[in-house]
Amino acid sequence: MSNFLAEVCAKGFSARRGVPCHRAAEVNTTEDYVARLKKAVIEYDMEGMPALAKDALDHGLDPLQGIEKGLAAGIREVGQRFGAGDLFLPELVMAAETMRAGVAVLEPHVPKGAGARVTHKVVLATVQDDIHEIGKNLVATMLTANGFDVIDLGVNQSSDVILKKAADEHAEIVGVSALMTTSMPRMKELINAAASKGVRAKGKFVIGGAPVTEQYAKDIGSDGTAGDASGAVRLAQKLIGKGQ
Amino acid sequence: MSGISIRRPYPVLAKDDIGRIHEAALRELERIGVKVGTAKGRALLKKAGATVDERTEVVKIPASLVEEAIDRTSKRIVLAGRNPEEDADLDRQHVHICNDGNGPLAIDFETGERRLSTADDLAKSALVSNALDNLHVFWPMVTSQDEPASIRTYVDLKVSFMHTDKHVQFATAVTPENARRLIAMAVAVAGSGEALRDRPIVSSVHTSIAPLQHDGGNMDTAFVFGEAGVPVAIFTMPGPGTSGPVTLAGAIVVAAMEFLSGLTMCQLANPGCPVIWGTGIAPLDMRTTTRAGGSPEHGLTGAAVTQLAHAYGVPSLCGGFDATASVPGTQAALEQFASGLSLVLGGADLIVGTGLLEDARTLWLEQLFIDDEMVSMIRRIAEGVIVDEVHLALDVIEKVGIGGMFLGQRHTVDHLRTEHYLPKLVDRRSFDLWAADGRKTMEQRARERVREALARPPPHPLPPETVRELDAIIDAARAVAR
Known part of the structure; x- marks a missing residue:
């Protein structure tokens, strides 16, 4: 606060609008908390986040504003720095964990129907007969860090289980992985099953794994593949209409 | 800039091996001796108790004389940069990287043409060197062949001073007159003779002629540098199977005999002067007759010489990260890795060889960045696994x-x-992302870095009056040559 403003406030009124000064000070504090929430995400202050978020609520911060202008803005900046090669995966994940800690405190206080947050759900699984999930887990981590709501079903999942979960969760994207050429046909099976149940058009189906090529992804009628976890984020963003 | 810290050098010689090679070298210097081309050197050795045959110029040196010289030589050599932050402290606990030098050819960065090198190529090589993470000492990488031969050495030093603030090491001084003019140039930049002695911003490399010979002019030149306090390296390079025994241990004995006799002369001429053991024991390829600078033996023998040099308390200067390959690519990378690995792991004080291909012949600016990445990776290996x-x-x-x-x-x-070492040039993206980004090769990525480096101004440019002083020294040399 400038000296001038401090002087005016000492007299009990803000300079311009004639509003009582404690009110003006409160507006200031709320903006300050938005900035501090953003900063905490950028600096991966996981440990300090819950207390900061509670403190912000106590000082009258609108929780939705805190999430969108503070936490989400922070994760976007971290994501950009990751994309530019200045930050690395662990930092991105830590920032996401920090954001999650903040959302956990703020979200229950968002009034019902107050312009609910839009999240994009992704169901991930490794196909039946395959238990190799390191790559799928990295994709899950990266998608989460980039703001997607990921439901990870784990390994060895049948097409039926995957499709049921996707329907229950209203997932926009279903992603499946296979490491072995012997389990790859399960991916095609999933997409065929979706078609026969009439739900193929309800979501986007993406595939991944070491033996998967773009040609294979095209051949089985999927919505695409990416060579690594960063590429998977770009693909997902493209499929939900964000990014190029 | 400090060099690469070495926690625990990887030994290629056992303790007993070091003793055996040392004793063999001392014994054979007494028995076989070396040929000493300099009359001054012979006189100094004779006065100190060596046996001199003036007809054959062969000198047989008693072991005690050599051991006195080892005791007397400077145990701490700092190759000072014009900018003190660029000092290379050869404390025997850090590895320093020096680019390869004196190449006669350059690949034109714009046209790709392979042609004789120019002063502009040299300037560019200095600008690129400034941008590297692991480049501690600068050798003029190519010679300014667009200048008359009589003044090239001096122009090379001037262009180096003008484009880098690192220590400059050269290997083209072969007459005492060369030495005096180069010292005058270094004094002009350092401010005074005392300042140069205190912080030598240049050093000079002097090659012995294998097997077992010291050229007269070359050693007389080294004495002039020693008098000015400028460090010299006695560069020993017997070729296993040609100018030295085919067996590496035997070649190392020959190198040790050449270094120790050179060191003895230098210490008799200028007691306590700084001397570095230089070495480049690369075999001749017996199929093609080219020198195999990129051979594993080149680095291996350098690591062995480093162990011996450290036993004497002197730093080593080793050829490595060399390649006989004609172009950048897989072969060049393999050769450079093979000839450089054991030197970094072995704690060589100064490694010379990055940036030129065709065995120290042709300048490729891109190669400097590729080599820098290679050094960084080996640096990580040298750092080891910390357990606490x-x-x-x-x-x-x-x-x-x-x-x-x-x-x-x-x-x-x-x-x-x-x-974790996080690469700068190695592309670890998956095929799809790499392909979508133009399928760039390592060399193309390095080219982009070269372009950025060339756009940056030289650090700490010389004051105009210093440049005029350097020009006056060069003009005087030009006048004498006419």
Whole structure:
């Protein structure tokens, strides 16, 4: 606060609008908390986040504003720095964990129907007969860090289980992985099953794994593949209409 | 800039081996001796008790004389940069990297033409060198062949001073007159003779002629540098199977005899003067007759010489990161890795060889960045595995637990950048992303870095009056040559 403003406030009124000064000070504090929430995400202050978020609520911060202008803005900046090669995966994940800690405190206080947050759900699984999930887990981590709501079903999942979960969760994207050429046909099976149940058009189906090529992804009628976890984020963003 | 810290050098010689080679070298210097082309050197050796045959110029040196010289030589050599932050302290605990020097050819960066090198190529090589992470000492990489031969050495030094603030080491001074003019140039930049002695911003490399000969002019030149306090390297390079025994241990004995006799002369001429043991024991390729600078033996013998040099308390200057390959690519990378690895792991004080291909002949600016990445990777290997409470990470193992994920742990973020080498030029993206980004080769990526480096101004440019002083020294040399 400038000296001038401090002087005016000492007299009990803000300079311009004639509003009582404690009110003006409160507006200031709320903006300050938005900035501090953003900063905490950028600096991966996981440990300090819950207390900061509670403190912000106590000082009258609108929780939705805190999430969108503070936490989400922070994760976007971290994501950009990751994309530019200045930050690395662990930092991105830590920032996401920090954001999650903040959302956990703020979200229950968002009034019902107050312009609910839009999240994009992704169901991930490794196909039946395959238990190799390191790559799928990295994709899950990266998608989460980039703001997607990921439901990870784990390994060895049948097409039926995957499709049921996707329907229950209203997932926009279903992603499946296979490491072995012997389990790859399960991916095609999933997409065929979706078609026969009439739900193929309800979501986007993406595939991944070491033996998967773009040609294979095209051949089985999927919505695409990416060579690594960063590429998977770009693909997902493209499929939900964000990014190029 | 400090060099690459070596926690625990990887030995290629056992302790007994060091003793055997040392004793053999001393014994054979007494028995076979060396040929000494300099009358001054012979006189100094004779006065000190060596047996001199003036007809054959062969000198047989008693072991005690050599051991006195080892005791007397400077044990701490700092190759000072014009900018003190660029000093290379040869403290025998750090590895320093020096680019290859004196190449006669350059690949034109714009046209790709392979042609004779110019002063402009030299300037460009200095600008690129400034941008590298692991480049501590600058050798004029190519010679200014667009200048008359009589003044080239001086122009090379001037262009080097004008484009880098690192220490400059040269290997083209072969007459005492060369030495005096080069010293005058260094004094002009340093401010005074005393300042140069205190912080030598240049050093000079002098090659012995294998097997077992010291050229007269070359050694007389080294004496002039020694008098001015400018460090010299006696560069020994018997070729295994040609100018030295085919067996590496035998070639190392020949190199040791040449170095120790050179060192003895230098210490008699200028007691306590700084002397470095230079070495480049690369075999001749017996099929093609080219020198195999990129051979594993080149680095291996350098690592062995480093162990011997350190036993004497002197630093080593070793050829490595060399390649006989004609173009950048897989072969060049393999050769450079093979000839450089054991030198970094072995703690060589100064390694010379990056940036030129065709065995120190042709300048490729892109290669400097590729080599820099290679050095960084080997640097990581040299740093080893640190085992202590923090690095054992038992608390994090417990915290994350069975089936958990370490990515989001503060421990991961805190140690990522020091525990893992994060490449600058190596592209680890998957095929799809790499292909979508233009399918660039390593060399193309390096080219982009070269372009950026060339756009940057030289650091700490010389004051105009100093440049005029350097020009006056060069003009005087030009006048004498006419």
